[in-house]
Amino acid sequence: MPTLRTVLSIPVLVALLLTPTAPGATPAAGFSDTVLPLLVSEGGAPAAALLAQDRHGTRRAWRYADAGRGIARADHFRAGSVTKTFVATVVLQLAAEHRLSLSDTVEQHLPGLLPRLRAGTRHSGEESRITLRDLLTHTSGIADFTDATQGLAPLTPLQAVRIALTLPSGRAGHHSYSSTNYVLLGMVIRQVTGRSYAAEAQRRIIAPLGLTGTSFPGSRRSLPSPHGRAYAADGSDVTELDPRVAGAAGELVSTLDDLDRFYAALLGGDLLPPRRLREMLDTRAAQGAYGLGLYPARLPCGLTVWGHNGRIAGGYVRVAATADGGRVLTFRVNTDAKTDPRLERALLAAEFCPRTWQNERAGNGDPEPGHSFE
Structure with missing residues (x-):
């Protein structure tokens, strides 16, 4: 099994940096795309996928999987506490x-x-x-x-x-x-x-933003098509699930595209007045750990990204974005098994702090331990 130091070696990173991208072509792999396979090879996930985008609409989608247990960019999945x-x-x-x-x-x-x-x-x-x-x-x-x-x-x-x-x-x-x-x-x-949180979210967020892959399933156990499979920590298939195990705390079903779009719009000021968005990012009441439905993560380069994660039976998803919503990354794995939290922090650092990440890899340093919220 490859180690972090082996997979993230300098030759690989330099090659990624120097790979040209033709106009109109899919952007070259970034550092986060290099870390993504580690969620499978070292983290033990059956499959992993990410979708990153910036304010110019440039997108990168990558996935990595064990044979026969893959997930696709367009798949619907349970988003857990992203709800x-x-x-x-x-x-x-x-x-x-x-x-x-x-x-x-x-x-x-x-x-x-x-x-x-x-x-x-x-x-x-x-x-x-x-x-x-x-x-x-x-x-x-x-x-x-x-x-x-x-x-x-x-x-x-x-x-x-x-x-x-x-x-x-x-x-x-x-x-x-x-x-x-x-x-x-x-x-x-x-x-x-007089209406449910699901109906209000549909009316106020999902419909206006055109999040066609996002829904609150209520008691429906099946996922919309297309979707892959979801696995518990013991390897059992838990794709079928009653969303009432989580309710307003974790019922949401979504896609990589929709979650990128939602967080970009939210942090970009499209859903809340400036005063209310500032309140959302104020972590003082929670001793710096949490805002209002969002939490910050300070990365090695000094940048703070905002977002949320979600763990529910059969899956884990993490969304992180710059404070202005100009750059967003969503990644997911199709298992609820917990892995080394350094892998998540490494992926975020590689995406949002590429120069710092390159320097750390040059020094053969391991990713710093991260902080994970459920």
Whole structure:
């Protein structure tokens, strides 16, 4: 099995840099395209694919797979927690329309849903003062219902919240990633608009941007065509899945093209007013770890990229983009097995920091350990 040092050797990188691209031809492979095979050869994924684009519409699509278990650029796949960026965008649009405020409490919109908080959390003995901003930034202290279900049990939103409330609470005001927060936001969207989060996302985001490969499947277990297969960590085929295992926290089905287009439009200012987009990128409430439906990753060259990842049974996807949306990369593997987080960080660094990446490879340094959010 090749090592990082072997595959990412200087001769390979120099050849990639010097490969000419004829006008109108597919752009030459970039450094991220060189790292992509490692998700299969070293990360153990059956297949991996990426699609990168810039503001000029230049695109590069690459895929790498073990024999017989490939995935294609046009495939539909489950995007997991990338759903959270869509839900957060809807909430921020509603805030911009003054239909809700991020300082509103959950109690105002969903009265009686959250019980009095247990001793040791926020205001013991008082009604919950958890706000919508707390939900968006994962600072509510509400436990993650998937800790109990492992993302395998189809649930109604109310069932998911009730399960979460039986689990130990986190520390309010401290960032602790919990899918329950976004299930609650989905419930708030319905309460405010009279329509589901899926219907609102369709009306406000999917239709206007022409994301023809993106959908909220509800209870439909099958994926739209075309699609490849999805594999659990033990190698079993889990392509068929009830999306209610994740709901508003991870139901989305999409494509590489659509996710690139969505994040480019979002960060480019096409979906939110400037003030609300700035709020989305403000990580202070979450101690620098998370904004509102997005999280930052600082790369070795000093550049910070924004996006989200998603892990759901049978797949993992990661989207990262420059702060202005001018350059976007989406990659995916068709397994939920966890791999060395350095591979993800290496791929992002190779895409967004090519000169730094070249220098690091010249020094034969290994990629720095990265930070991965579920």
